[in-house]
Amino acid sequence: MLSFLLRRLLVLIPTYIGITLTAFIFIHIIPGDPILVMAGERGLPEEKYQELMQAFGFDQPLWKQYVDYVVQLVQGDFGKSFVTGRPVLDEFFELFPATVELSFFALFFAIIIGIPCGIIAAVKRGSVFDHSLMTISLTGFSMPIFWWALLLIIFFSGYLGWTPVSGRISVLYFFDTPTGFMLIDSWLSDEEGAFSSALSHLILPAIALGTIPMATFARQSRSAMLETLGEDYIKTARAKGLSSFRVVVVHGFRNALIPIVTVIGLSVGTLLGGAILTESIFSWPGIGKWMVDSIFRRDYAVVQGGLILIATMVIIVNLSVDILYGIIDPRIRKKGH
Amino acid sequence: MSVEINTTTATNQSAFVAVLASFWFEFKQNKGALYGLIFIAILAFVAIFADFIAPYSPIEQYRDVLKMPPVWVDGGSWQYVFGTDALGRDQLSRMIYGSRYSFYIGFIVIFFCLTVGVTLGLIAAFSKGLVDNIIMRLMDIILAFPSLLLALALVAIFGPSLENAMIAIAIVFIPHFVRLTRAQALSELGKDYVSSSKTMGASTFRLMFINVLPNCMAPIIVQATMSFSSAILDAAALGFLGMGAQPPTPEWGTMLADSRQYIQSDPWLMAIPGLAILFTVLSINLIGDGLRDALDPKMKKSKA
Numbered sequence A: 001m002l003s004f005l006l007r008r009l010l011v012l013i014p015t016y017i018g019i020t021l022t023a024f025i026f027i028h029i030i031p032g033d034p035i036l037v038m039a040g041e042r043g044l045p046e047e048k049y050q051e052l053m054q055a056f057g058f059d060q061p062l063w064k065q066y067v068d069y070v071v072q073l074v075q076g077d078f079g080k081s082f083v084t085g086r087p088v089l090d091e092f093f094e095l096f097p098a099t100v101e102l103s104f105f106a107l108f109f110a111i112i113i114g115i116p117c118g119i120i121a122a123v124k125r126g127s128v129f130d131h132s133l134m135t136i137s138l139t140g141f142s143m144p145i146f147w148w149a150l151l152l153i154i155f156f157s158g159y160l161g162w163t164p165v166s167g168r169i170s171v172l173y174f175f176d177t178p179t180g181f182m183l184i185d186s187w188l189s190d191e192e193g194a195f196s197s198a199l200s201h202l203i204l205p206a207i208a209l210g211t212i213p214m215a216t217f218a219r220q221s222r223s224a225m226l227e228t229l230g231e232d233y234i235k236t237a238r239a240k241g242l243s244s245f246r247v248v249v250v251h252g253f254r255n256a257l258i259p260i261v262t263v264i265g266l267s268v269g270t271l272l273g274g275a276i277l278t279e280s281i282f283s284w285p286g287i288g289k290w291m292v293d294s295i296f297r298r299d300y301a302v303v304q305g306g307l308i309l310i311a312t313m314v315i316i317v318n319l320s321v322d323i324l325y326g327i328i329d330p331r332i333r334k335k336g337h
Numbered sequence B: 001m002s003v004e005i006n007t008t009t010a011t012n013q014s015a016f017v018a019v020l021a022s023f024w025f026e027f028k029q030n031k032g033a034l035y036g037l038i039f040i041a042i043l044a045f046v047a048i049f050a051d052f053i054a055p056y057s058p059i060e061q062y063r064d065v066l067k068m069p070p071v072w073v074d075g076g077s078w079q080y081v082f083g084t085d086a087l088g089r090d091q092l093s094r095m096i097y098g099s100r101y102s103f104y105i106g107f108i109v110i111f112f113c114l115t116v117g118v119t120l121g122l123i124a125a126f127s128k129g130l131v132d133n134i135i136m137r138l139m140d141i142i143l144a145f146p147s148l149l150l151a152l153a154l155v156a157i158f159g160p161s162l163e164n165a166m167i168a169i170a171i172v173f174i175p176h177f178v179r180l181t182r183a184q185a186l187s188e189l190g191k192d193y194v195s196s197s198k199t200m201g202a203s204t205f206r207l208m209f210i211n212v213l214p215n216c217m218a219p220i221i222v223q224a225t226m227s228f229s230s231a232i233l234d235a236a237a238l239g240f241l242g243m244g245a246q247p248p249t250p251e252w253g254t255m256l257a258d259s260r261q262y263i264q265s266d267p268w269l270m271a272i273p274g275l276a277i278l279f280t281v282l283s284i285n286l287i288g289d290g291l292r293d294a295l296d297p298k299m300k301k302s303k304a
Helices: A002-029 A034-042 A046-056 A062-074 A088-123 A128-141 A145-159 A182-188 A194-229 A232-239 A244-272 A276-281 A287-296 A300-328 A330-335 B002-029 B031-048 B091-127 B129-144 B147-158 B162-189 B192-199 B204-240 B252-262 B268-295 B297-303
Strands: none
Touching: A002 A062, A002 A300, A002 B129, A002 B147, A034 A046, A088 A128, A088 A182, A088 A194, A088 A244, A088 A276, A088 A287, A088 A300, A128 A194, A128 B268, A145 A194, A145 A276, A145 B204, A145 B252, A145 B268, A182 A194, A194 A244, A194 A276, A232 A244, A244 A300, A276 A287, A276 B147, A287 A300, A287 B147, A300 B129, A300 B147, B002 B031, B002 B268, B031 B091, B031 B268, B091 B129, B091 B162, B091 B204, B091 B252, B091 B268, B129 B162, B147 B162, B147 B204, B162 B204, B192 B204, B204 B252, B204 B268, B252 B268
16 A cells, blocks of 8 residues: 555656646746736836846746745745735635535535436436436536526526525625634624525535536446446345345445546546636635636736646645545555556 | 459448448437437538528627517517627627537647647557656646646637637647547557567558557547537637637627626527537537447447
8 A cells, every 4th residue: 555655656746846847837938028017007117127027036047946936835935926915825725715615515416416316327227217317417518617607697596586696605794714614604603694695605606516527427327337237246136135225225336436436536626626617607716716817817926826736736636536546446556566 | 463452442442331331320329419410410511601591790780789689589570580799799690600610619629639649649658668758747747737727827828819729728638638549559559460560560650550540549539529529618618708719709608708797687698609509519429429339349238
């Protein structure tokens, strides 16, 4: 297990250097001088320009700038926002809980609906339920997510008036946010109705974001279950006279788990990387919206630092999924030996 | 001699026809795939003959009929079947011309993915060692970033336009093609026909593209079909964020973005382009599913 882990970590080193290099190059190939971009249309006097060049180290040779940059990164300095002047890392950790909260509920929604549907479709293969489920899931899979989000808003917020359109909580509530997770914080606060307000803000974005993963999980669970249900040990289990629920769930599902965990793991990485469309449409203050806003504001320091932070997180999630496999299925661990 | 060659080409041809026929037989078993193909065929016809089909110009503004609803809604008129947008442009004509952009985006992105991605994948599989490692680590780097975010950042560098959006999308899709091609090629490399070609003195280039590649094509074709639809979705998403096609281009995602401020008052403005994107992407995915069933013998076995 340890050598498996070490091998995985070793491969990451060149990848990680590449990621820092990509983010470093990014700020140097954007058209226009970053300092002039930062100054905006007002422009700035020559001395001030030189001063800023020095402050950001843009007057140094490129390789030196890169080395300095990596040294800064290692010390946990991901740069400062051009716009707010605050450290990128601080902004990231402030917004990240919102993304985690949204991703968690989107994933929860996708799992509790997608996986059971996929299993039932596999068991009742060829039935009307199977066919309609596969059609619906392929439709969900093909859905332009921004359009779907707008439809949800028109129907649930506009027509029915059930849910608010944007943000994480109504502006009427003020309370401390010690955890950053709005549901927990509103629960802890004594404000009446704060929790239900937070929940109602969360529902639509979670559904919008969860739709594609749900469709993927349903398809994946169905095909994984079809494969395992054809195996001999399932026939044995049935022959033993076990209840069909027990056969399907205990004997079938457990063995179909690996491909299902794979797609869930991949989705976690994608979701935490920031749902840029969903967060933008619902004005959800997470890292996806943060990145889009920074790109539009030409706050390239944030884009640069954010890209590295997000890539780091995606890598950590994917690595954890790999390790998780090694635990679930010893065959994977041994393959590399 | 010449007769001999002719007979071999003739048998090759009839073998090819037989393969196509059996493929078509498998493919049309899948009703969904067939419907998808019909929809895409109609859309292709509309795209090609847009100049003759569209009743109006897609960018001409009829200032006296702003935001007219479609014909089936009260206040609609047969003059503008799908109604007009906020600037008085005919929605139907914009939709018809917009279909061209979907094909344009899909084909260009797939062209880049196939040429660059497949070649890199073959090179990685054949070279092994250092070159292989360099290529695959580069792909890992691209894959470490969320694809739409990376595409958005790339467009920010290149400048917002439909062409740059397509290049950015191709770049984020290429790693999937490299990985797939490499894996397929590696599984072929150990086979006897490759070693016999090698013994007969075939060049690496010949081995790559003439011997190995055709045997790797099935999953690559399926991947290309699925990427075609993802490219349309991502381009529409970039257009929606204002980083894709620029107004007045009648690209469907850009049309959705334009209609966003009217979603409460005039919902059909966003309903029509959204439905068009959904049906196009769904049809292509259905075709992709059909192709997978028809091309992949393993799937066939598990179905039986």
